Amino acid sequence: MRDHTFNYHVSEVQISMYDYDFSFYTFFIPDVRLVERFKDGGSVLIAEGYMWEFERRGYLKAGGFIPEVVLDHPDMVRAMHEEFVHSGTDVVEAFTYYGHREKLRLIGREDDLEKLNRVALKIAKEVADKHGLLMAGGICNTGIYNPDDPASFDTVKNMFKEQIEWAIEEGADFMIGETFNDFGEAMLALEAIQKYGNGVPAVITLTPYIPDVTTDDIPFPEACRRLEEAGAAVVGLNCGRGPATMLPLLKEIRKVCKGPIAALPVPFRCRDDCRTFQSLKDPDSGVPLYPVDLSCVQCNRSDIKKFSQECKDIGINYVGICCGNCPIFMRELAEVYGRKPEACKYSPDISLSFIFGESSKEEKYSRSSKIRDFMVKGN
Numbered sequence: 001m002r003d004h005t006f007n008y009h010v011s012e013v014q015i016s017m018y019d020y021d022f023s024f025y026t027f028f029i030p031d032v033r034l035v036e037r038f039k040d041g042g043s044v045l046i047a048e049g050y051m052w053e054f055e056r057r058g059y060l061k062a063g064g065f066i067p068e069v070v071l072d073h074p075d076m077v078r079a080m081h082e083e084f085v086h087s088g089t090d091v092v093e094a095f096t097y098y099g100h101r102e103k104l105r106l107i108g109r110e111d112d113l114e115k116l117n118r119v120a121l122k123i124a125k126e127v128a129d130k131h132g133l134l135m136a137g138g139i140c141n142t143g144i145y146n147p148d149d150p151a152s153f154d155t156v157k158n159m160f161k162e163q164i165e166w167a168i169e170e171g172a173d174f175m176i177g178e179t180f181n182d183f184g185e186a187m188l189a190l191e192a193i194q195k196y197g198n199g200v201p202a203v204i205t206l207t208p209y210i211p212d213v214t215t216d217d218i219p220f221p222e223a224c225r226r227l228e229e230a231g232a233a234v235v236g237l238n239c240g241r242g243p244a245t246m247l248p249l250l251k252e253i254r255k256v257c258k259g260p261i262a263a264l265p266v267p268f269r270c271r272d273d274c275r276t277f278q279s280l281k282d283p284d285s286g287v288p289l290y291p292v293d294l295s296c297v298q299c300n301r302s303d304i305k306k307f308s309q310e311c312k313d314i315g316i317n318y319v320g321i322c323c324g325n326c327p328i329f330m331r332e333l334a335e336v337y338g339r340k341p342e343a344c345k346y347s348p349d350i351s352l353s354f355i356f357g358e359s360s361k362e363e364k365y366s367r368s369s370k371i372r373d374f375m376v377k378g379n
């Protein structure tokens with residue numbers, strides 16, 4: 001099966017089911033649905049970055065970064081899922097990121113915890129089913145895990161347990177445990193998914209800050225290898241670093257892991273002296289930019305295209321973008337990975353421009369060259 005099949009309409013998906021030996025099962029058995037995608041060099045594209053994008057649109061408060069939008073404006077959540085499906089994601093991840101007990105407690109909405117999770121999961125499931133895509137539930141770093149305080153482990157495990165159980169009840173095909181900076185907490189997440197996840201696969205990602213070790217001092221390649229050996233279906237990196245500073249680590253992880261590797265950088269121009277987006281500074285003023293002023297160091301589409309190609313070349317087969325993502329970046333990624341989501345209908349064609357394109361040569365656009373000169377010559 002071509003791995004872009006799931007971006008097409010239902011009728012085409014149904015046709016393709018008949019040419020594929022395991023097709024019936026890929027639609028009905030969760031662990032097969034994710035894992036089968038990687039057969040014969042297949043890949044999975046995943047849109048993330050909902051939190052950042054809702055903040056940018058004025059529906060989520062920076063600082064707390066809590067997904068209240070799920071309850072306050074559920075139609076916006078559905079619409080954003082649809083936008084990312086339109087631009088090529090294979091997975092609809094329920095927007096429960098930071099929708100855990102500790103975060104809800106911070107804003108006095110602990111009573112809304114289960115409702116928020118279930119609404120987010122139901123919306124994601126509806127969108128995924130409508131398009132024949134995978135739906136993922138998610139758990140993430142809790143903020144309260146402390147390797148020096150084993151008493152914190154039980155609290156963390158209980159937070160994972162309740163979110164995993166809700167996700168499974170609402171039909172998640174697999175679980176994502178993401179943005180862990182402590183290896184120990186990532187392992188707790190994996191164990192909780194294995195214990196309470198009804199057999200669905202676990203994707204476990206770590207967030208690489210500075211230096212190249214987890215905050216409990218394990219080099220990322222070793223941490224990923226250990227998570228893989230412990231049974232994670234996909235391991236890798238998510239958030240924290242931009243394409244340029246995540247890629248060197250991904251290459252090291254690729255060398256030591258056997259299975260699918262996840263890569264979800266933030267689309268910002270991190271460099272070796274500012275490896276994380278939290279450390280980026282304004283190139284003009286030197287003022288720190290995180291979290292709300294980062295647009296001046298955002299990647300452009302060519303950066304994302306280059307990153308996508310490099311990922312493809314080194315065998316990254318679970319790939320997406322985290323905080324700062326937008327549908328147009330997903331389309332770049334999808335095109336490099338050989339997909340044709342509906343958004344490709346509107347991919348740029350500069351030849352149509354009567355200032356910059358082939359059309360400008362037509363007699364009726366004779367003033368084009370003068371206008372072009374005025375536009376681009378600068379001072």
Ligand SMILES: [Zn+2]
Binds near residue numbers: 239322
């Ligand atoms: Zn992120």
